[in-house]
Amino acid sequence: MLDYKVNIEQNKMFKPKKNINHLFLEYGTVVAFIIIIVAATILYPRFLVPENLLNIYSQLSIIGVMSIGMTFVLITGGLDMSVGGIYAASAVLVASLADSLPLVIVMVITILFGFTLGLLNGIVVTKFNVPAFIATLGSGSIFTGMALLYSKSQPFYVEKTSFQWIGSGYVSVIPVSVILLFLAYIIAGVILTFTTFGRSLFSIGGNKEASRLSGLRVNGITTSVYGISGICAAISGIIIASRLGQGQANIGETIVLDVIAAVVIGGTSLYGGQGAIWRTFIGGSTLIILSNVFDSMAMSPYWQSIFKGIIIIGAVMFDFYTRSKLNK
Template structure:
């Protein structure tokens, strides 16, 4: 038998190198931070007092309720879901709080309003996880159901409440800091801790990445994903109560743009709509971009229709950048 040479197969390395900090992927990934810096510079140039603590406090107070809604929306989207009903839940809770605070007391009224948010969020969770209806269709339907319900039962009545105890939540301060800002910061802080340092947060990412793989790994998929809708409902209700307290009134027609604004904030921040990816600091960036942009529009007296065009273009560009990053990574 003649001698033969064994040829060793060539070594292959299947490890995908992470993109460098100045690679196109990284630049696109953190592009909204650059946009935020540009907007801050532009706002300061247009309105020299923009960075003064008093003005920043006003901006944060105004956008705090929307930021609270966006935290819940971020959790839902990371888990692979979608929630179009937050605006209706927002309005329902605002109406309940304003209508009942003078009748049964401020604390019981707020408790009922927040409880309504939990129940309505649980209905969304049931539709998505048990009935297996597409999240977009489920929450589109429940949004109409909730809005119609509160308008029907209140006969489209606006309920005003000048009770100082009720208005304190939206206009009062604690240690010199507005309550609404404290609520916003606390909501983000709890969300960050839950997503980054708990098994619950890791499960949310796993479900958004691959629902079937998450199930096979022992994660209670329906329970975890359903809980994101409950949290979203609770936070939307909390935002509604804050806004009703700020305005001293609640009505079923409130919050018409809340869902789309919250989704815009999450998308502008860079959280992927396909699920499995996202960070709450990105949502904070998205909130800041939207708030500063509105502040600039107000300072320049930009027509409201033009504002919608600019916001829509930014959302499309943000989604396009996200898709481009994913294509380059693949």
């Protein structure tokens, strides 16, 4: 009887430790984010100045909006390597039409264009069973080629000054692009957390066959997710074209890596079934804060690229380690 009581007391002692370990594994990215903020404040005294913070999130708006769509795709167990192509093609399209049509109509056309390209990705992945990586890598090249042909490898310049308000304008002291970014975060967060559609994404990512047997329209939902990713890429294309006052076909060549990095660093799993918009916010913030600090230190972009690669690999390794531990 005494031994039994001792074992009970030992279990009580070790149980909190296990819970703390699990909490750290689940929210390690938050801890890392806090550490990075503290380090950034020390290395760059003007880091927490409001103007700098607004500048950081204005820069994040481009990959931030795209990373929202990528989060939806990754949660279902997919991958969208075409976002750079859709982003570039959308920037070219919106810039080519901005001077000749009302801006609202131009933006609607561009968003529908991105949505259509995304749906095409989804159809190739679901109907023809082409692996998402291969399908979207190939389509991204096609979309970039389309943009180059349409623009004849030349930028479309926009003379309409009101167009620049989207990417460079302000509401009071807050950049419009920052407002758009946080609206997108809020809307996406509500969809993922509180809607049946959002919950179905986690179900599909966790077990596609079980989701199909439970009555979910797996192919239709998966296709729509790629459409959402296309919408997000198109919105980012509009923002960058507005900010630069032009649309260029070569702007999306490497951005997909930053988008994936933002999502993965935040803790959304590459294996599907796990993720959250708040995690994507943390991942994107981490990425852009590091760039901000590196720039303030005049660090070579080559070294920045090396550190970014190390961070991405580390995030994926941490994801794999976390899943293996939490599933025990």
